[in-house]
Amino acid sequence: xxxxxxxxxxxxxxxxxxxxxxxxxxxxxxxxxxxxxxxxxxxxxxxxxxxxxxxxxxxxxxxxxxxxxxxxxxxxxxxxxxxxxxxxxxxxxxxxxxxxxxxxxxxxxxxxxxxxxxxxxxxxxxxxxxxxxxxxxxx
Numbered sequence: 001x002x003x004x005x006x007x008x009x010x011x012x013x014x015x016x017x018x019x020x021x022x023x024x025x026x027x028x029x030x031x032x033x034x035x036x037x038x039x040x041x042x043x044x045x046x047x048x049x050x051x052x053x054x055x056x057x058x059x060x061x062x063x064x065x066x067x068x069x070x071x072x073x074x075x076x077x078x079x080x081x082x083x084x085x086x087x088x089x090x091x092x093x094x095x096x097x098x099x100x101x102x103x104x105x106x107x108x109x110x111x112x113x114x115x116x117x118x119x120x121x122x123x124x125x126x127x128x129x130x131x132x133x134x135x136x137x138x139x
Contacts, residue, residue: 003087003110004080005094009071011104018052018071024096024129025049031125032089035059039066054093058086069097083116091120096129 013021029036029047036056038045040063047056052071057063058081065080067090081087095117097105111117120126 002080003083004078005090005109005111006076006078006107007069007094007097008076008106009069009074009097009101009104010106011101012074013071013101013104017100020132021071021097021100022049022054024100024125024132025054025093027128028089028092028096028125029056032086035062035085036089037063040064056086056089058084062086067093069093087116088120091117092123092125095120095123095126099126099129099133 026049029049033046035058036047037059038047038056040057040060048054054069054071055066057066062084063086064082064084067079067081067086069077079090081090091109091111094105094107098107109117113121
């Protein structure tokens with residue numbers, strides 16, 4: 001059964017926001033380094049999190065479609081994860097993007113936000129991103 005997340009960046013974020021996003025995403029990629037790589041057919045390549053690009057996939061049979069976000073492009077995107085293990089970091093990164101981009105990120109999913117997304121929305125990574133965003137807004 002297919003399981004897909006859909007997202008559109010409606011407005012290109014400024015450089016400071018892109019840097020904050022990369023900073024917030026880094027611990028997620030670090031924490032899930034045992035289940036994500038650059039591509040599912042390569043156990044060598046590391047995920048990308050720089051220059052406005054976030055890219056990774058699951059490893060081997062636990063991969064499906066590559067998750068790719070280009071913060072410098074306003075376009076419709078989607079990622080079919082088929083509920084494989086790397087779906088958790090995909091959803092976590094999408095939640096972080098929503099924190100920083102707000103209404104400038106259009107987001108929908110085949111998953112239920114009260115079921116599949118609930119643990120992700122309450123994760124420490126999203127909480128840290130909210131805290132960092134709140135602190136930056138106070139400056």
